[in-house]
Amino acid sequence: xxxxxxxxxxxxxxxxxxxxxxxxxxxxxxxxxxxxxxxxxxxxxxxxxxxxxxxxxxxxxxxxxxxxxxxxxxxxxxxxxxxxxxxxxxxxxxxxxxxxxxxxxxxxxxxxxxxxxxxxxxxxxxxxxxxxxxxxxxxxxxxxxxxxxxxxxxxxxxxxxxxxxxxxxxxxxxxxxxxxxxxxxxxxxxxxxxxxxxxxxxxxxxxxxxxxxxxxxxxxxxxxxxxxxxxxxxxxxxxxxxxxxxxxxxxxxxxxxxxxxxxxxxxxxxxxxxxxxxxxxxxxxxxxxxxxxxxxxxxxxxxxxxxxxxxxxxxxxxxxxxxxxxxxxxxxxxxxxxxxxxxxxxxxxxxxxxxxxxxxxxxxxxxxxxxxxxxxxxxxxxxxxxxxxxxxxxxxxxxxxxxxxxxxxxxxxxxxxxxxxxxxxxxxxxxxxxxxxxxxxxxxxxxxxxxxxxxxxxxxxxxxxxxxxxxxxxxxxxxxxxxxxxxxxxxxxxxxxxxxxxxxxxxxxxxxxxxxxxxxxxxxxxxxxxxxxxxxxxxxxxxxxxxxxxxxxxxxxxxxxxxxxxxxxxxxxxxxxxxxxxxxxxxxxxxxxxxxxxxxxxxxxxxxxxxxxxxxxxxxxxxxxxxxxxxxxxxxxxxxxxxxxxxxxxxxxxxxxxxxxxxxxxxxxxxxxxxxxxxxxxxxxxxxxxxxxxxxxxxxxxxxxxxxxxxxxxxxxxxxxxxxxxxxxxxxxxxxxxxxxxxxxxxxxxxxxxxxxxxxxxxxxxxxxxxxxxxxxxxxxxxxxxxxxxxxxxxxxxxxxxxxxxxxxxxxxxxxxxxxxxxxxxxxxxxxxxxxxxxxxxxxxxxxxxxxxxxxxxxxxxxxxxxxxxxxxxxxxxxxxxxxxxxxxxxxxxxxxxxxxxxxxxxxxxxxxxxxxxxxx
Numbered sequence: 001x002x003x004x005x006x007x008x009x010x011x012x013x014x015x016x017x018x019x020x021x022x023x024x025x026x027x028x029x030x031x032x033x034x035x036x037x038x039x040x041x042x043x044x045x046x047x048x049x050x051x052x053x054x055x056x057x058x059x060x061x062x063x064x065x066x067x068x069x070x071x072x073x074x075x076x077x078x079x080x081x082x083x084x085x086x087x088x089x090x091x092x093x094x095x096x097x098x099x100x101x102x103x104x105x106x107x108x109x110x111x112x113x114x115x116x117x118x119x120x121x122x123x124x125x126x127x128x129x130x131x132x133x134x135x136x137x138x139x140x141x142x143x144x145x146x147x148x149x150x151x152x153x154x155x156x157x158x159x160x161x162x163x164x165x166x167x168x169x170x171x172x173x174x175x176x177x178x179x180x181x182x183x184x185x186x187x188x189x190x191x192x193x194x195x196x197x198x199x200x201x202x203x204x205x206x207x208x209x210x211x212x213x214x215x216x217x218x219x220x221x222x223x224x225x226x227x228x229x230x231x232x233x234x235x236x237x238x239x240x241x242x243x244x245x246x247x248x249x250x251x252x253x254x255x256x257x258x259x260x261x262x263x264x265x266x267x268x269x270x271x272x273x274x275x276x277x278x279x280x281x282x283x284x285x286x287x288x289x290x291x292x293x294x295x296x297x298x299x300x301x302x303x304x305x306x307x308x309x310x311x312x313x314x315x316x317x318x319x320x321x322x323x324x325x326x327x328x329x330x331x332x333x334x335x336x337x338x339x340x341x342x343x344x345x346x347x348x349x350x351x352x353x354x355x356x357x358x359x360x361x362x363x364x365x366x367x368x369x370x371x372x373x374x375x376x377x378x379x380x381x382x383x384x385x386x387x388x389x390x391x392x393x394x395x396x397x398x399x400x401x402x403x404x405x406x407x408x409x410x411x412x413x414x415x416x417x418x419x420x421x422x423x424x425x426x427x428x429x430x431x432x433x434x435x436x437x438x439x440x441x442x443x444x445x446x447x448x449x450x451x452x453x454x455x456x457x458x459x460x461x462x463x464x465x466x467x468x469x470x471x472x473x474x475x476x477x478x479x480x481x482x483x484x485x486x487x488x489x490x491x492x493x494x495x496x497x498x499x500x501x502x503x504x505x506x507x508x509x510x511x512x513x514x515x516x517x518x519x520x521x522x523x524x525x526x527x528x529x530x531x532x533x534x535x536x537x538x539x540x541x542x543x544x545x546x547x548x549x550x551x552x553x554x555x556x557x558x559x560x561x562x563x564x565x566x567x568x569x570x571x572x573x574x575x576x577x578x579x580x581x582x583x584x585x586x587x588x589x590x591x592x593x594x595x596x597x598x599x600x601x602x603x604x605x606x607x608x609x610x611x612x613x614x615x616x617x618x619x620x621x622x623x624x625x626x627x628x629x630x631x632x633x634x635x636x637x638x639x640x641x642x643x644x645x646x647x648x649x650x651x652x653x654x655x656x657x658x659x660x661x662x663x664x665x666x667x668x669x670x671x672x673x674x675x676x677x678x679x680x681x682x683x684x685x686x687x688x689x690x691x692x693x694x695x696x697x698x699x700x701x702x703x704x705x706x707x708x709x710x711x712x713x714x715x716x717x718x719x720x721x722x723x724x725x726x727x728x729x730x731x732x733x734x735x736x737x738x739x740x741x742x743x744x745x746x747x748x749x750x751x752x753x754x755x756x757x758x759x760x761x762x763x764x765x766x767x768x769x770x771x772x773x774x775x776x777x778x779x780x781x782x783x784x785x786x787x788x789x790x791x792x793x794x795x796x797x798x799x800x801x802x803x804x805x806x807x808x809x810x811x812x813x814x815x816x817x818x819x820x821x822x823x824x825x826x827x828x829x830x831x832x833x834x835x836x837x838x839x840x841x842x843x844x845x846x847x848x849x850x851x852x853x854x855x856x857x858x859x860x861x862x863x864x865x866x867x868x869x870x871x872x873x874x875x876x877x878x879x880x881x882x883x884x885x886x887x888x889x890x891x892x893x894x895x896x897x898x899x900x901x902x903x904x905x906x907x908x909x910x911x912x913x914x915x916x917x918x919x920x921x
Contacts, residue, residue: 002112003365003499006390007348009106009113010367013099013386014346017118017369020098021383026091034093035075036084037133038141052084056130063552064114065358067131071107073100074117075130079144081326082123092120092383099386103128106388112546113388114362118369119145120384121334145385146330149191150364153349154385156336157886158193159260160216161186162249166267166295167200168240175296176236179266181322182293183231185329186264190219192352192416192443193882197252198227201245202238211870214252218416218876220443243272250281253288259885260336262289262314269294269301270308282312286894287887290314291332309897316898331898338380338893340886341370347884350499353392353420353442359428359435361392363420378893392421396646398503401540402577402615405511406649406657407476407487413446415500415880417463423647424449429741429800438741440802445877448738450474458491460878462502465495477735477809479641479651484733484809485658500882511657515576518583522564525582528589530561536581537616537644543573580615588619595621610635612653616644634669642669664840733809742803812836812843825851 039053049055056075058068076093078084096118103116107128118126125145135141145151163183171179183198190196195216198208207213208230217223246263253261282288290312292305297320309316315335317328340347351364366387370380392412399410412420419425427441446459452474453459461468470491475484488509495502507513528534536542536557543559545551551559551571560578562568588611595609607629610620620635633639642650649657652667659665820833828851835844 002394003390003496005110006113006365006388007498009110009116010348010365010386010388011346012106013102013116013118014367014369016098016102017096017383017386018372020095021369022372024091024095026087028087030087030090030094032090032094034090035073035130037075037077037127037131038135040075040130040132056132058130058132061129063111063546063549064129065356065360069129069131071129072104073130074103074126074128077125077127077133077141077143077145079123079142080135080140081144081323084124086122088122089120089124092122093124093126096120096126099126100128111549111552112394114391116386116388117145118384118386119148119151121146121382122384144326146333147188147326149354150349150351150366150387151385152189152333153191153193153351154347154366154368154387155333155382157260157340157347157884158881159190159262159336160195160253161190161219161262161264162216162252163187163196163198163264164242164245164249164266165198165200165234166202166240166242166269167234167236168202168238169236170240170268171295172236175268176234178295178319178322178325180231180234181325182266182295182319182329184228185325186332187219187224187227189329189333190224192218192220192414192418194219196223196227198231199245199248200234201240201242202236203241204238205244205248208234215255216252218879220416220418222440222443225439240267240269241272242267242270243274243277246274246277247281250277250288254281259881260289260887261287262291262332262336264291264293264332265305265308266293266295267301267305268296268298270304271301274308278312286313288312289335291335292316293328294318296320306898310895313892313894314897334380334382337368337382337886339889340368341380341382342377342889342891343886344370344372345884345886346370347882347886348498349882350501352414352416352418353427355427355437355441356389359437361421361427362389363392363395364389378891379896380889380892393646395501395503396421397541399505400574400577401537401644401646401649402580403515404505405508405513406614406654407485407489407506407508407511409506409647411446411449411504411506413459413462413502413504415463415465415502415882417446417459417877417879418442419444419446419449420501422446422449426739431800438739438802444739447877451736451738456877458493458504462493462504463878463880465502465880467494469493475733475735475809477737478654481735481737481807482809483651483655484735484811485654500880515580517579518587519579520583520586522582525585526561526564528585529557529582531585531589531592531619533592533619533621534585535618535620536560537618539646540577540616540644541574542577542581542616543571545571547572577615580613581617584613584615584617588613588617591619592621599623607631608634612644612650618644631669639669659841662839666840666842731811731813733811735807735809737805737807740803740805741800742805744799744801 033052033054035054035056036052039050040056041058042050042053044050056070057072058070060066061069061071078089082089099118106116107113116128120126123144123146125143133141163186165179165183167176167179187196196219197212197216200206200208208227242265246265249263253263282290290308291314292309294302294305294316299318302318306316308314313335315331317331319325319328346367349366351366353361353363356362364387366385368385369383371377371383373381395412396410404410409423411422414420425441425444427437427444428435429438430436446462447453447456450458450472452472458470458472461470470493472489472491474487474489476487476489477484490507490509491504492507493502493504538556540556542556543551543563545554545556545559548570551568554562559568559571560573560581563571563573564578564582591609591611598609599606607624608620608622608631610618612618618635622629626632635642637643642652644650644653648654652665652669655667656665814836816836818833818835820831823830823832830851831848833846836842837844
């Protein structure tokens, strides 16, 4: 329902813009002082507002990521390369003023709305609410709405494109630079619903990527970026003969789709008799449009290059400088949109996932805006595109978290099988101290998250828009991929009407099937709900706080209390969830007193006592201030893995749910502080409780242990790896990560010694003592961490690149209570004893430490030879192209082809071109 509302709001914007244009008469002398978003609130030296920079009130708004905005009006952004007082701009801005009232009305009726906008075909961008636009460090505003995916998808139907580029000797120097920039700009106009390939020609034809020879590949982000790298390597040589390249292009396109097809010819001249090619492959139907880009100052071949475009329903442009590229490339989009505009087909489009400035995943719903003036109907004039952003978090809330159980989740995929939202989608990576989007964050395939669906049954059904169920036995890697759980998942999936998306929901057998209800009075529940140790999941929707603007500043707990006390009776709240929450609050209320009494009878060392329930309720009691706590991040807002979120239950909750009844679960929270503390506490706990008669570690060596605790973890992992190989106390589980980031380094290790040398005297007595492991930590805990991907110091730090990894997890065989053996390590041998700690997930490991058995371990990266890599790049998974296609209309004015009318190339012109070209080359 929420998505349908968004679609209707965008439709209203499109209707308003078209009506405003219909009744607006173009005025070439119009003067209009609009609010330019880069100039607003700017004064000159005399204290007066500068032109286009009038007073524009701004205030911080929580709903818009705490940005300074104006919710009473929109303002205008114009790229630096577009003249902000051009008559086309002024008339378009004046006409689109009518959108202001609709923007405001939409937002008042639907407070969940975020940004609304109109992107004009002339280049200006009207944005609501209005903001102050900040240029880059050079004072340049490079943002051009016409380059954005939502604009391009709304303006055109899916397209198959072959880019043909001349790399003959005459294209050297600046010409080649302009040609490369033109190719990259064309690639930037393509999306995952499009297909593409690039052919370079001289006196012979070659594909810039030999792997893609004779085929079209999906223009997803990975392939586009791959093409850009190859284009950068293009070199010029030889003589240019376009005829063979055109023939090859037509052959490939003839095997493509039946929607928009185009050839983009980039050259400084065409001297061959190419008419026969079009007669053979494209005339009379002209199903393939040919767009031509004449590069350089020389106009010798201008007429022949125009003739190619005008006689194949394309468009000709002359690109003289790098600054000309952007505007000239965009012309092809207007030509492709003509049939849709003439037919007045308003296709609603939904984009793939993208990340906004606050690193939130979004999708855009957009619709084209056409000119309805009869006198220009055959020209098919696209006025622009209207749209609004939709946070994907809002869509994920279609499945209330509490109804899915400990391991359940919801997810969204596109018609191409790419993930929009999924709890295992990791779109960000850490580059130093900064979080950055991964290069391929929005092209992660469902099969890369649900990799147990080996036959892609689930993926295929969802891409096709089917409704159904499926059961799969899965190895679920929780806690950032470090802890394997064996689960049986039931998948439920369906299409979301009037969108290209499919919605999936997962329930794990044994969880989420039944709901426990308990009745308590509202008065009793409210009393316990407002205790200082209690919180509820702020990311869950107990009450809708976005509907009424007055409720937006309320936390979920505040909203629940105000609703139950009758102060906000108009709030829409989930009655079932509230009933469960009140019951949990009452039942768990005595715990605070119990924990307080317990602390009086135990030794120091406990920092926090906590509890969580299936209603998202948590009770947390702190026994030491934050300055004294070792696990400073644990159960704070920064520690999302251990809190109830829209995506998941806390890790400790999920692990405990799979733990055997009656057993204690020991769990080490995963952050830089808690890694060390968890090991220290485990060592200290076992020495005090289980090895009271063992020689104590003296203070000096214990401090040394704290300083090198990470190295001990790594060494113990290495030792455990040897034990696994020697004695099957642990079951190896192979896990995969298709979203990993690896160091792009070709440097060799520095030859530094292993991370821990047991010959070091400071470790000897510690290692002879006891090392404790969390069984659920399964070795792969640190195996899968970033700092193990590069076990030794590197001579040079390289950038991170996407990669696929395979890594081991280990699950302890609980039937083995105790075992011991000897490991031979070259000229020495090491004895170990491993014993299960009763009623827990811990084992006690004692090792003889006078022999170094440490192997070199790390991640096993998938390696692809050239053939495997090629097959993977061009593999075409099942996908569903949008149903609508607008490639042809009988009333289209194909004579509008770049300033040239119907041109008949003469024999004299051809021979003149030929002679001139030979002289130049």
